[in-house]
Amino acid sequence: MSAPISPTDFVSPPVPVLSVAPVVLPAPGRPVELQVRVSAPVTGTGLPVVLLSHGQGYSNHLSSLNGYAPLADHWAAHGFVVIQPTHLSSRSLALDPRTPGAPLFWRSRAEDMTRVLDRLDDLERAVPQLAGRLDRDRVAVAGHSMGGHTASLLLGARLTDPDDGSEVDLTEPRIRAGVLLAAPGRGGDALSASAAENMPFFLTTDFSGMRTPALVVAGDEDDSAHLTVRGPGWHADPYVLSPGPKALLTLFGAGHGLGGVAGYDVAETTDEDPGRVAAVQRFTWAYLRSELYPGDSAWQAARDALSAGPDPLGRIESK
Template identity: 80%
Template sequence: MSEPTYPADTFDSPAPVLSVSPVVLPAPGRAVDLEVRVSAPVTGSDLPVVLLSHGQGYSNHLSSLNGYAPLANFWAAHGFVVIQPTHLSSASLSLDPDTPGAPLFWRSRAEDMTRVLDQLDVIEAAVPQLLGRLDRSKVAVAGHSMGGHTAGLLLGARLTDPDDGTEVNLADPRITAGILLAAPGRGGEALTEFVAENWPFFRTTDFSKMTTPTLVVAGDRDDSAHLTVRGPDWHADPYFLSPGPKSLLTLFGAEHGLGGVSGYDVAETTDENPGRVSAVQRLTSAYLRTAFNPGNSAWKAACDALLSGPEPLGRVESK
């Protein structure tokens, strides 16, 4: 299929965005039906789809379909249809803590994304402005923090189910590109004692079969001491421990919030920096545009513009 007709050819000309929520997808066997937000440019055709998985922060509603507006709005304004689920781990649902899979619902989170792809017809029917405008051959998954773990599973990462000892493979071949933002790294000795004991699924994370092209974004000051004993380098594991093609964007001075990607002016961002958020927006958008259309130079141009000069915002390496 030809390259999408983007509503905006440059980052300086965002298109108006429509955003609809909640779109409710029937989910038999799930604790509640799956609610999603759909954001898209009001114009344009052959639009790629980005599934965006929220993290597990302190706020009640950032970890839901109502979070991550800086990313969802920007991506939608520059030619992508962004679909954000509220995972069962969201505090906004107030589920009983004894609900099977609680508290982090690692398997259900990935299954939510597969369910979204299975029900794109339902989504189009609920948002008729999208009818005939999706390019279903171009699907990416993105996730921040715990959402990065979710995205990694869909991109091919594996783990051993701590309940029955089986290898878990939740990769979805319909997904052809990924963005991992401050995602968890390896398990084993890299984990804190609390994580190893309370969230044992993290122990066996294996990136060796995560073959889907992916951009890994990590902050060089994101020590995540509540999760790992390895410091900021832990968040680069999905790059170094997986096969190519991959790219690693290391943001200088960035902590876990990467400048504030989870929401506008949120208190849980410890490194608030609008310029850094802008860089993440532009670089991730450019990466996806080139990943879906290899002849497109957007990724190289964005790297040259944002990561060069006397005070670069970060560095990129690829394999």
């Protein structure tokens, strides 16, 4: 087990959280209605927003608005409004596999996030406790695994649509920062044969245009052999192959679950470690806090705390 970092090192005191779900947002043309969960501190105004994109995995409901409570709860308790959509790829929806875009709905996932930003007025009407409390100029995106791919597209990564050969640009200019958790890396010969055949949209991933500031979080034991032949280093590609400013947090001993960020006591987490989850919670919070509030010292304090311990949980690089 990883030794926890004291929250007094760099994280603000927690406050009670309000969580409301499902909130239904208008989504004309979508195969099913867009449902989101909204988690927010019960007090405060001018609250920054984090759009949180779920991964896939084997569970029925972690890949939905009901997953990722360790992240959503922590970020909301420390001052963020967290909005979690159920993407069309969620097992909880059990859509017909013949639905256009199935099974992973890579384009629709990113479009869900843009739709949420377009519908913030509807969200405030649906959750009146939030009315007038959102800071719409401070918006971030975060995602784990496939959700990391979604986030990377919104931050400026590009790909070629395997169906029609067009270059796809889903960059969302309203998003000012991002967090990519165990996100997919580059395509081409880095992919496994099965990934290249079954997920051809991965083949042309290009991070050279991903200019929005982002923190990439990767586990040094996350080999993801079903997706890549390159081993754990593949998940650092969004940092290595994109322009700065970027940061990379490599967690020692971490697998794809990064200790268990997808949910509390999740059976599919192969590297369960509450200390590691606490580190992910706090370092991602600190990064987003400092990126959205220039001059805030949380990220530097987090970096100092990581290097100060005798048995560090990981290392941080930046460019």
